[in-house]
Amino acid sequence: xxxxxxxxxxxxxxxxxxxxxxxxxxxxxxxxxxxxxxxxxxxxxxxxxxxxxxxxxxxxxxxxxxxxxxxxxxxxxxxxxxxxxxxxxxxxxxxxxxxxxxxxxxxxxxxxxxxxxxxxxxxxxxxxxxxxxxxxxxxxxxxxxxxxxxxxxxxxxxxxxxxxxxxxxxxxxxxxxxxxxxxxxxxxxxxxxxxxxxxxxxxxxxxxxxxxxxxxxxxxxxxxxxxxxxxxxxxxxxxxxxxxxxxxxxxxxxxxxxxxxxxxxxxxxxxxxxxxxxxxxxxxxxxxxxxxxxxxxxxxxxxxxxxxxxxxxxxxxxxxxxxxxxxxxxxxxxxxxxxxxxxxxxxxx
Numbered sequence: 341x342x343x344x345x346x347x348x349x350x351x352x353x354x355x356x357x358x359x360x361x362x363x364x365x366x367x368x369x370x371x372x373x374x375x376x377x378x379x380x381x382x383x384x385x386x387x388x389x390x391x392x393x394x395x396x397x398x399x400x401x402x403x404x405x406x407x408x409x410x411x412x413x414x415x416x417x418x419x420x421x422x423x424x425x426x427x428x429x430x431x432x433x434x435x436x437x438x439x440x441x442x443x444x445x446x447x448x449x450x451x452x453x454x455x456x457x458x459x460x461x462x463x464x465x466x467x468x469x470x471x472x473x474x475x476x477x478x479x480x481x482x483x484x485x486x487x488x489x490x491x492x493x494x495x496x497x498x499x500x501x502x503x504x505x506x507x508x509x510x511x512x513x514x515x516x517x518x519x520x521x522x523x524x525x526x527x528x529x530x531x532x533x534x535x536x537x538x539x540x541x542x543x544x545x546x547x548x549x550x551x552x553x554x555x556x557x558x559x560x561x562x563x564x565x566x567x568x569x570x571x572x573x574x575x576x577x578x579x580x581x582x583x584x585x586x587x588x589x590x591x592x593x594x595x596x597x598x599x600x601x602x603x604x605x606x607x608x609x610x611x612x613x614x615x616x617x618x619x620x621x622x623x624x625x626x627x628x629x630x631x632x633x634x635x636x637x638x639x640x641x642x643x644x645x646x647x648x649x650x651x652x653x654x655x656x657x658x659x660x661x662x663x664x665x666x667x668x669x670x671x672x673x674x675x676x677x678x679x680x681x682x683x684x685x686x687x688x689x
Contacts, residue, residue: 366630366676369447369638371408372401372656373609375645377434378453378496382416386429390414392437397646400658402444404667405674409441410608410640412453412496415476422458422472426479435483442489447683449491449527449608449640450480456498456506456531463509464501470509474516485522486684492517493527493565493608497534502545506531507554518558523685527565527606528555536568536607537590540597549597561685563637566594567609570621576642579613579653584621591628598635607639613653614665622666626673633679641670 374397380389398409411434418430434450441448461468477494484490494513498506510528517526530548532538540549555562569576570587581587591607598605610625612618629636644657656667 366673366678367633367636367638368678368681369408369449369606369640370670370674370678371406371410371446371638371640372670373410373412373451373640373643373645374398374401375412375643376647377437378412378414378451379647382414382420382459384417386433390417391645391647392433393440393645395440395443397644397657398437398440398444398446401644402446404671406446406670407674407678408447408449408491408638408640410449410451410493411437411441412451415452415454415458418452419476419479422467423475426483431483438484438490447489447491449493450484451493451496451608452476453496456495456501462501463495463498464505470512473509474512477513478516478520481517481522481524482520484524485520486524489683491525491527491683492522493529495529496608497567498529498531499533500544501531503531503543503548503551504545507551510552511554511556514555514557514562523559523561523687525681525683525685526557526562527608528552528562529565529567529608534565534567534608535574535590536566536594537574537586539566539590539594553601559685563604563606564598565606565608568607568625569610570612570618576609576611576654580615581612581618581621584612584617584624587621588624588628591625595628595632595635599632604635604637606637609642610639611642611654612666619665619669622669626669630673630676637681641666 374393376391384390419426438448456463458468463473464470494510514526530552532543540547568587568590570581570584571578572582574583594605612622648655648657650659656664
């Protein structure tokens, strides 16, 4: 009975949302986060404590028009000892998953989902030094160097680290990636959870919008990754969207910042329930990015994945053939003709 009432409420809410109108040309990367690889503790057992998406899930989102999958995983599982070799079994799981994503003609964004930490050590603090972070990215980049359709996201949502310190760590990772010959597109977050709403505010050790202009990439082939949720505190932990207006304003603000500084951006996480205000806010965010595809490379919605509970308000994983209203919006936004984005910078350019 509860499930029936819940579904009815979702359908009624969706019916109140006008059909969205998107620009005829949209950002080239439109997709979702397929969550599961970041679950549990570092010693978790695959298939029991964490998982990666299977082909049915990947194929579903490909059929819905998605062009990118953001793939979270745990740094500690992939590299059990700082400075050490990557774990062969975990690397194979990630490679196998990437193979399935590429089989369905989608790009994959690699996402060490660690919030700026290795275990409980903050990046930039011994033993998780900038050099250790760079070593990790050198080892990972070698495995996927210049592979079409593979992007490198440096880190999910660094927080409680000064913007200036995070810039040093990010630049160390970028140097390592380029040093091994990888020309893949790099997505660079800021500190303070990389929030769009706080991008130009001095939250800790300087504003991302000022400090992160210090990113140095020898190939100049990177974009900034920001996140934004629509609830009151932008945390993505509430089913209502009192912050929808603020979220739309935040995306507009980052759009203006990108244009002013001749940079490119990617909305790596955003999400909301099927509440009427949430759906309206999501529609406006899609429209803003679609109308500014000169600076927005794209977006990936949070989230989906086979282990996500059916009653999670943001979840767009289909259950028993039933699709979420948020997925309808995602699919509609994905219908617009996409621009062309290169995942690997051609040699000589």
